Amino acid sequence: VRFADMVTALHAQGATRWLELGPDAVLTALAQQITDEDGQVFVPAMRRSRPQTETFLTALATLWTNGTDVHWPTLFTAWNAQPDPDVPTYPFQRERFWPAEAEAAPADRAGCYTASWRSVPDTAAALSGTWLVAVADGGDDRERAWTERIVRAMTENGATVHELVVPDDDGPVALPDTGRLAGVLSLAALRDREQPPGGGVPAGLAANLRLAKALQNTDAPLWCATSEAVAVTAADRIGSPLAAQTWGLGRVAALELGSRWGGLVDLPAEPDDRSSTRLCAALAGAEDQVAVRAAGLFARRMARAAAPAPRPWRPAPGTVLITGGTGGLGARVARALAAEGAEHLLLLSRRGADAPGAAGLAGELRDLGAEVSLVACDVADREALARVIDEIPAGRPLRTVVHLAGITDDGVLDKLTPERLARVLAAKADGARHLDELTRERCGELADFVLFSSLAGFLGNAGQAGYAAANAYLDALAERRRADGLPGLSVAWGPWSGAGLAGAGDGHRPAGGLTALDPDGALDALGGLLGDGRRGTVAVADVDWPAFAPHFTAIRPSPLVSGLADGPVAAPDGRPDGPSLAKRFAEAAGAQDRLDLVRETVWAEAAAVLGHASTDRVIGDRGFQELGFDSLAAVNLRNRLIVLTGLRLPATVLFDHPTPEALAEHVMRELSGEDPDTDSAAAPADGARDVADDEIDALDLQGLLELARNTEGLAR
Incomplete structure (x- = not known):
């Protein structure tokens, strides 16, 4: 019963390794408080609510690696195990650089998912600010009727609306000088009801792609409207499968553009004032995949479906x-x-x-x-x-x-x-x-x-x-x-x-x-x-x-997959959220501390995009292209930094600042609100500028090589 005296006496006699034989780790915790100094090892043989075999083997391994003799043959005799004298005596330090083929999942582990639609409130919601309504050039009577009703409804709900006609060519879209935009609504895909003569890209889809590019240096979210492109109920017939291509493009845009993407709205076949008003409610709501129907507003969800028993596919004669x-x-x-x-x-x-x-x-x-x-x-x-x-x-x-x-x-x-x-x-x-x-x-x-x-x-x-x-x-x-x-x-x-x-x-x-x-x-x-x-x-x-949901929602929330994760969804890679990073930046003692914080953030995010376990391989003056970044990885890093910093970073930020050090200095200036032209301390040296130019040239060369490969494939 004199537990403290006993532990103190044993410690005085040189005891440094302590094994608790009991149902939990209560005595282990007490002993640690009594002999709290370096070099002491405390191990419980059992832990409440933990697997007994795993806990006991861990205890033996811990004691053995700290100098206690363990008679392993006694333990492994029943398992017919044989010792391997060639196993290294130091911990393995293994890092894989080439992707291994993923272990295949058996059929009974696969989940048979469907798209379901849930009703959401369609009460009138106020819009504000300046909006662009974009239409494809040369619309028919139906498109003009939809445009007229939608513009009127948006205006009545508080928006200042300007129309933009997207020319039917491959040139860049010229945005009007309207000041800061609250949002852009594209009605271009209303055109995509019939395949254009000679095939090719439907006019509305092409216009929406060009709009997304034109808006890349703004913070205005882009919404794309379609008509009869989705089926809300089993009785709902899709009248425009071509317009569904804009939905596929939009689902990717949500993952790449983050806050620059608004969402997708599907309209009924024929224009009416009630649907136009409901469209305004969708533009002001939190859902980003919405269908407007006579019965109301509906939001898309990914839902589990009943899976039939797997069986061989026997084709008909x-x-x-x-x-x-x-x-x-x-x-x-x-x-x-x-x-x-x-x-x-x-x-x-x-x-x-x-x-x-x-x-x-x-x-x-x-x-x-x-x-x-x-x-x-x-x-x-x-x-x-x-x-x-x-x-x-x-x-x-x-x-x-x-x-x-x-x-x-x-x-x-x-x-x-x-x-x-x-x-x-x-x-x-x-x-x-x-x-x-x-x-x-x-x-x-x-x-x-x-x-x-x-x-x-x-x-x-x-x-x-x-x-x-x-x-x-x-x-x-x-x-x-x-x-x-x-x-x-x-x-x-x-x-x-x-x-x-x-x-x-x-x-x-x-x-x-x-x-x-x-x-x-x-x-x-x-x-x-x-x-x-x-x-x-x-x-x-x-x-x-x-595991999947945090990556899928890394740069913007997605109502589409809400409810599918069987527990709380944590941020991927243990990254801090935006407010905590901003707070740490504001509380940093001086300019050097703030720069160090930004450097660590950029390095950590770059390493996470590349799949590295640490930042060791991204620190230094090597450029992003040399580190293994392609265009998709560049966008992923930029989006992750947007989430963490709240900054508006252009899609070309890694091309303009093509080394981790240059990017960190740029983010530092943006967070500080400094004028880069007067910030001589953060300006890159001549050598750094040479590296930047080389990296831009290398990235351009990579694009030319991709074009050459594509051309070769077309020739074949």
Whole structure:
């Protein structure tokens, strides 16, 4: 009972390592208070509410690493373990520089998600300040009627409104000199009801892309309105799948632009005053994906859906047409269908039988019992695709369509061009539209019409605006086929392991919290969806929401995913929030302390973007390009700094200040409100200016190399 005396006596005799044998760590805590000095080790053998085996092994390991002999053979005899004399006696210090392929998630861990719509209040809300209402050049009577009603409603609700006509060309958009803008509402996508003659990028989508670029040096949030681009209820028919491309682009804009993005609003088919007033309520509200309907305002949510039991996909007798059929993903799907009894596999690709590995793939499929046809066809060419469909043997009628064709051309919005956007839309969106139209016109009843979409379009993925726009079109097309009573299922896949659909889209690494799906398990999940009669759009992904949500909401909150995380969502990487950083900056003792604080912040955020465990690799005079930053990483760092500092940093801030030191000095001046022209102490030396020029040249060279690779691909 004389515990303190006993511990003191043992300590006087040289005891330095203490093991508590009991149900918790009560005595350990008491002993630490009695002998509070360096060199003492206190270890409990058990802890209340903690796994006993793990706690006991930790105790033994702690004692052993602090000099206590442990007879390990006694412990491990029952486990048939053998000692390894070659294991180093120092702690491992391992850092991986090359990305490892993510462990594939089994099918039963994947979550079958849908888009749901919840009613939100549509009471009149006051607007203020100066707004721009942007319209595409040459609008029809319907567009002019919508514009007239919306401008009147916004004015009646307190806004000063100026109209801006976006010219129908590829030049920059000239913003009028109206002073500071409270917001910009684009009605350009009301134009996107029919595909323009000759294909290409829809006029409204192109105008919205150009508007986003024109506003990059302002803090005015951009809202984009569409009409009949989304389905709020099962009875809601999508009249403008083309306009859904603006929704895909907008979901990415929210992740890249932060506070410079306002949101998306879908309007009914015909203009009316009540809908225009509700639009004003949406512009003043907290939701950023909203539909205006006769019944009120509705906000989009990502919701869990009931998942059918996974099972193999058994295709209907007849012909199965697979676009992108000789690629990695197409080959995997073809093998799975052949193994389940597909009679005739019609594999389309741009090179057909000349595609690498096509002959070997055809041999495998024939060995599995399927008849195989390899056909060279660009599905963006409607006439060529029509000829292929017309030549399908009458004895093997077309019963199943699987659309896998697609390309990516990733890049941030500020670098995206209509030409790059057109390339991505052609294979994915134009091909899907042609398949929809031609099978309606020329084929009998289909059993399955399956579109492989992506989370990039359903949820958003920074750097993939073009890919998201194309996949959002696929989702809308499937919803319209469902409303028309036709088979149609668009699956917005999360990342797959192996070839195809890597990350949230081809060639993209999975984001934090997303685990790649096992391809065989994913196809079984698809079989379950089709067997369950599922139509429309469903997202399938393995998402660890507490890990994913902080990254997804790093630069702006997202009502879309509210309620999916099973617990409180912490900021990623343990970063301080904006107010605490601003407070620390204001309380710093002097200019050097403030600069050190900003340096540490810039280094920490740069290291986090690159995936480094510490800032050691970003400290110094190396430029961002040399450190491994690409355009998307540059935008991510800029957005993270905006969140932490509250500053308005342009999209080109890393190009203008292309080393961590130069960027830290710039952020320091901005936070201090100093005039950079008179701040000689913070001005870069001649050597630093040389580094900056070299980095800008290197980044420009990188862009030229990307252009060369793209040109080479087009030539092929």
